[in-house]
Amino acid sequence: MSLGEPIRLTLEQDGDYAFRIRFDETALEPLLTDEAAPLGQGQGPNPSRLLLAAVANCLSASLLFALRKYHNTPGRLRAEVVATPMRNAEGRWRIPQAAVELQLAEGGEAHQHLDRILEQFEQFCVVTQSVRDGIDVAVTVKDAHGRVLWGDKSFEAGA
Numbered sequence: 001m002s003l004g005e006p007i008r009l010t011l012e013q014d015g016d017y018a019f020r021i022r023f024d025e026t027a028l029e030p031l032l033t034d035e036a037a038p039l040g041q042g043q044g045p046n047p048s049r050l051l052l053a054a055v056a057n058c059l060s061a062s063l064l065f066a067l068r069k070y071h072n073t074p075g076r077l078r079a080e081v082v083a084t085p086m087r088n089a090e091g092r093w094r095i096p097q098a099a100v101e102l103q104l105a106e107g108g109e110a111h112q113h114l115d116r117i118l119e120q121f122e123q124f125c126v127v128t129q130s131v132r133d134g135i136d137v138a139v140t141v142k143d144a145h146g147r148v149l150w151g152d153k154s155f156e157a158g159a
Contacts, residue, residue: 018043048085048095051131056081056100058127063102066121070113075105 008024011033017040020030032044040046045053056079067074083098108114122128140151 015043016040048083051095052081052083052098054127055098055125055131058125059100059122060102062121062125062128063117065124066117067111070111070117072111072113074111077105078103 010022010024011019012022014020014032015034017035019033021033022030033046033050034040034043035046036042060077060079064074064077079100079102081098081100083095085093086096088094104111111117138152141149143149
């Protein structure tokens with residue numbers, strides 16, 4: 001497996017459960033996220049909505065790329081994603097599945113090599129395939145002095 005360039009984001013608390021996300025090393029404006037009431041004020045999308053948006057966006061971009069690769073000129077794509085949060089055995093909220101519907105602007109007959117495109121496009125979607133495969137998430141919690149309170153102690157300053 002080869003490595004790409006690291007993707008970096010920085011989050012800073014902006015209010016109760018609101019966070020500003022900075023997309024490091026880009027010119028993108030920060031994004032405000034927030035939890036819905038009763039925890040937050042609903043001033044921005046919450047992490048679950050961002051996850052679902054990322055899946056639908058990535059699938060849409062992959063389908064668009066595949067259509068254009070075979071010299072098709074698709075109209076505007078539309079995507080809808082629906083997911084129902086459920087409590088797991090421990091009573092914690094999870095998103096066990098999501099249904100994404102991609103809508104082409106024209107009939108399928110308007111596109112060359114559509115069968116091949118439909119068989120392959122999902123495999124090129126970084127986000128969807130990463131979610132399906134399960135992302136290994138390493139978590140480290142540090143205090144104001146840089147001491148590791150939780151996670152891999154090798155990250156601790158001076159270690």
